[in-house]
Amino acid sequence: MAEDTVAGLLDWFEASGGSLDRSSVGFTVFPGCGRGAVALQNIPEGHVLFKIPRNILLSTETSTLPSLVGLDRWREAKMHLGWVGLILCMMWESAQGSNSRWSKYLESLPEMFDTPMFWGDHDLEELKGTSVVEKLGKVEAERDFEDKLLPMVQSRPDIFLPDTIPVYYTLEVYHLMGSRILSRSFDVETDESEDDEAGPSDAADTSLGSAMEVDHPQEDAPAEDSEQTDADNPEEEEREEEEEPSGVSMVPLADMLNARYGADNAKLFYEKDELRMVSTKPIAAGEQIWNTYGDLPNAELLRRYGHVDMLPLPDGDLGNPGDVVEIPADLAVVSVLQTDSVVTKERIDWWLEQGGDDVVVLETDLEIPLALVSLIRLLRLSGDEWENTKAKDKVPKPKIEADILDVVRAVLERRLAEYPSSLDDDRQLLRDETLSLNKKHALVVRIGEKKILRDTLREVQKQIEASKGSGGGNKKRKVVPDGGDTGRASKRR
Numbered sequence: 001m002a003e004d005t006v007a008g009l010l011d012w013f014e015a016s017g018g019s020l021d022r023s024s025v026g027f028t029v030f031p032g033c034g035r036g037a038v039a040l041q042n043i044p045e046g047h048v049l050f051k052i053p054r055n056i057l058l059s060t061e062t063s064t065l066p067s068l069v070g071l072d073r074w075r076e077a078k079m080h081l082g083w084v085g086l087i088l089c090m091m092w093e094s095a096q097g098s099n100s101r102w103s104k105y106l107e108s109l110p111e112m113f114d115t116p117m118f119w120g121d122h123d124l125e126e127l128k129g130t131s132v133v134e135k136l137g138k139v140e141a142e143r144d145f146e147d148k149l150l151p152m153v154q155s156r157p158d159i160f161l162p163d164t165i166p167v168y169y170t171l172e173v174y175h176l177m178g179s180r181i182l183s184r185s186f187d188v189e190t191d192e193s194e195d196d197e198a199g200p201s202d203a204a205d206t207s208l209g210s211a212m213e214v215d216h217p218q219e220d221a222p223a224e225d226s227e228q229t230d231a232d233n234p235e236e237e238e239r240e241e242e243e244e245p246s247g248v249s250m251v252p253l254a255d256m257l258n259a260r261y262g263a264d265n266a267k268l269f270y271e272k273d274e275l276r277m278v279s280t281k282p283i284a285a286g287e288q289i290w291n292t293y294g295d296l297p298n299a300e301l302l303r304r305y306g307h308v309d310m311l312p313l314p315d316g317d318l319g320n321p322g323d324v325v326e327i328p329a330d331l332a333v334v335s336v337l338q339t340d341s342v343v344t345k346e347r348i349d350w351w352l353e354q355g356g357d358d359v360v361v362l363e364t365d366l367e368i369p370l371a372l373v374s375l376i377r378l379l380r381l382s383g384d385e386w387e388n389t390k391a392k393d394k395v396p397k398p399k400i401e402a403d404i405l406d407v408v409r410a411v412l413e414r415r416l417a418e419y420p421s422s423l424d425d426d427r428q429l430l431r432d433e434t435l436s437l438n439k440k441h442a443l444v445v446r447i448g449e450k451k452i453l454r455d456t457l458r459e460v461q462k463q464i465e466a467s468k469g470s471g472g473g474n475k476k477r478k479v480v481p482d483g484g485d486t487g488r489a490s491k492r493r
């Protein structure tokens with residue numbers, strides 16, 4: 001983005017009531033990160049870098065479009081669910097040109113993204129085995145565009161002028177706006193309690209870009225495809241209420257800060273009438289001012305933001321200490337060799353009802369997820385034991401016994417086999433300096449995940465050998481007091 005666009009954005013920001021400490025904060029381009037904020041002088045902890053009045057946030061609350069359409073009609077068209085409403089507001093504001101309050105802001109936003117949403121099939125193949133591809137939600141996003149957004153646009157030629165449709169209301173622009181939301185929006189609570197901390201929107205990862213997100217009701221706004229009315233189906237009504245994202249907003253200037261694992265030195269705080277970006281550590285003159293995106297694993301950074309973190313790791317490699325590997329519960333089912341699908345389904349349904357998740361997560365600590373141990377034990381119960389467990393209403397304790405370790409090893413081996421290439425192949429490929437950015441990013445994601453799997457497998461193998469040496473006795477790693485804690489697990493999203 002040209003420097004005069006940043007200058008124009010800052011002038012607009014201040015003219016709109018924002019305040020920026022220009023003696024402390026500058027904006028510049030950092031190689032590999034795009035634009036970001038820089039400390040122009042030493043900044044102490046707790047210093048207010050800039051203040052953003054709530055009325056210049058761009059959201060479905062501040063844009064006049066929903067009231068122009070009519071709030072009843074807006075809801076009837078389900079524009080209040082997911083990100084489709086905000087996307088339409090952003091499209092409509094863009095179509096207003098300089099008449100929009102946010103024209104300078106919209107002009108400053110990126111026009112292109114390195115996120116997999118925009119990759120061709122060939123590059124997407126490189127992500128096979130990672131959870132990135134299935135989380136893109138491109139099909140669901142495009143269904144929202146066809147089923148919700150376009151009918152709304154076409155039904156109101158008085159608001160969406162027909163000659164503007166091929167320019168501002170296309171699928172391409174829809175994806176662009178969705179990706180802007182995915183990578184830049186914040187979840188700004190409408191409740192103005194002081195000192196609440198705001199962060200880059202986790203919920204924001206629900207764009208069309210990832211309305212794109214499909215199955216994470218609280219955080220992600222899924223594509224809504226039901227034709228049934230709420231009145232027809234109370235469950236549906238309840239589900240839709242859950243999916244209503246609150247306060248997903250574009251926050252000018254706050255979205256100019258980059259992030260890197262463990263590097264954050266500033267945060268956004270809510271106040272009654274404004275948001276404040278405040279330093280959370282002393283920042284030396286010349287240093288980058290970093291926000292946090294939640295220290296996400298590289299797979300998520302790539303999907304949402306189009307970059308990966310590469311920091312020095314204890315083993316001498318470069319990578320992201322926040323990397324994880326997601327293991328679908330299905331792999332446990334296959335590995336337990338439970339052949340009776342009716343029995344399995346009943347137990348998995350019960351597991352989910354008990355608060356278990358359909359995915360368990362391996363982390364860089366190389367611990368066997370307790371949830372995986374509980375799940376394997378549940379699947380291996382005899383008929384009588386299963387009846388008892390149901391009666392007690394508690395999932396099996398995550399007790400690691402020798403035969404459980406064998407199943408854990410089988411699960412991890414199956415998961416590792418989902419990647420078409422080996423870790424060594426990938427490391428070799430990464431040495432190629434002519435690699436495209438997409439291929440490089442995909443390799444970094446794959447390598448990070450495979451290392452966790454390889455190293456966890458080594459740990460499991462050691463435990464198997466130790467348990468054989470000790471006569472195969474029981475080994476309890478941790479017993480959860482109420483038997484109901486299934487360890488760290490995450491919904492697939």
Ligand SMILES: C[S@@+](CC[C@H](N)C(=O)[O-])C[C@H]1O[C@@H](n2cnc3c(N)ncnc32)[C@H](O)[C@@H]1O
Binds near residue numbers: 035036183257258259
């Ligand atoms: C919230 S915006 C930050 C401002 C952005 N750099 C810009 O030029 O407008 C998020 C985007 O910044 C870039 N970014 C942020 N942190 C980064 C990092 N550590 N490495 C590379 N790119 C980063 C990514 O393109 C990401 O989608």
